Amino acid sequence: MKTLLLYSEKFLLHNNDSHPENANRLIHTINLLKSSGIYDILSSIDPQLISYEDLSEVHSPDMIDRVIEADKTGDWLDLDTYVCKGSYDIARLAAGGLYKVCKEVIQGKADNGFALVRPPGHHATSTRSMGFCLFNNVALAAHHLSKENKRILIFDHDVHHGNGTQEIFYGRDDVLYQSIHLFPHYPGTGKVDEIGEKHGRGFTVNAPLTHGIGDEVVKEIMSEIMFPIAEQFKPDLIIISAGFDSHHADMLGGLSLTANIYPWFVENFRKIQPRIVCSLEGGYNYEWLSKCIALEIKSLLGEKDYEINDEIYEEKNEYSDRLIRNLRKLLGEYWSL
Ligand SMILES: [Zn+2]
Secondary structure (H helix, E strand, O other), rough: OEEEEEHHHHHHHOOOOOOOOOOOHHHHHHHHHOOHHHHHHHHEEEEOOOOOHHHOOOOOOOHHHHHHHHHOEEEOOOOOOOOOHHHHHHHHHHHHHHHHHHHHHOOOOEEEEEEOOOOOOOOOOOOEEEOOOOOOHHHHHHHHHHHHOOHHHHEEOOOOOOOOHHHOOOOOEEEEEEEEEEEOOOOOOOOOOOOOHHHHOOOOEEEOOOOOOHHHHHHHHHHHHHHHHHHHHHOEEEEEEEEEOOOOOOOOOOOOOOOHHHHHHHHHHOOOOOOOOEEEEOOOOHHHHHHHHHHHHHHOOOOOOOOOOOOOOOOHHHHHHHHHHHHHHHHHHOOOO
């Protein structure tokens, strides 16, 4: 199994130590990958800059220019989202690097890959950087691959809804967006009836989850709704917006997922399409972030005995049955569920 790892020390240069989305996230992770020996069995790949022109097919020139302007001195784009000197190029390396990994995988030069990138991307809309995200790495890769007639499935397991990714593909049927997320929570989108518009109706699937929901309920939603839709969509590539703030120990979260759910996602999506690329989004508890990433990578490598001791008591509630019924009703017109 050839699994690519996209990483560069340049991703550490976009940094603000007093902000939860800082370079320590990657430092902890790369240290764990090295000390556990996982790093040595991965194939390293260097990032590559995405051009202004390629960025502007997804993001408005005004939005890109605001990042370029803030990059000159270092500035904040909103209350949550900082830009350092050099962040413009670092964000372009993250987005261009992810696109490069996806191309290698889709061309069969590698089996799958993990993009250990910063800054994250899934909140960046077509017109606005927000929520720690400058440009939408996953949406840029999916958009450029779709121009080569590839069908892309994006599955987002971050605790926050990927409002940017949803908005960018809301009217399109060549990129399918699926998300599980805490609701209500930042950024406020991702209701169950947000299913796309025009050609894109049925191609956005949201599973908003209540506080404290854990593995059992999520596995049920995946098996009843997400996997059957993914199978019928027949993607050429699956990109996972890999946010680990959905883990129970994350300080920005509120769900109760254990570390073992992340490799479970990969293992099951692999049965639908083995070409999978994961791209880092959130996750702010350094210790658990690095463990969860290591487990997701282990499952990309095809390891079966990935489970670690991370159990949390969770009671199945009525909510999941109601949510599944709702999703069937809303999406049953487009997919056989
Ligand atoms: Zn998040």
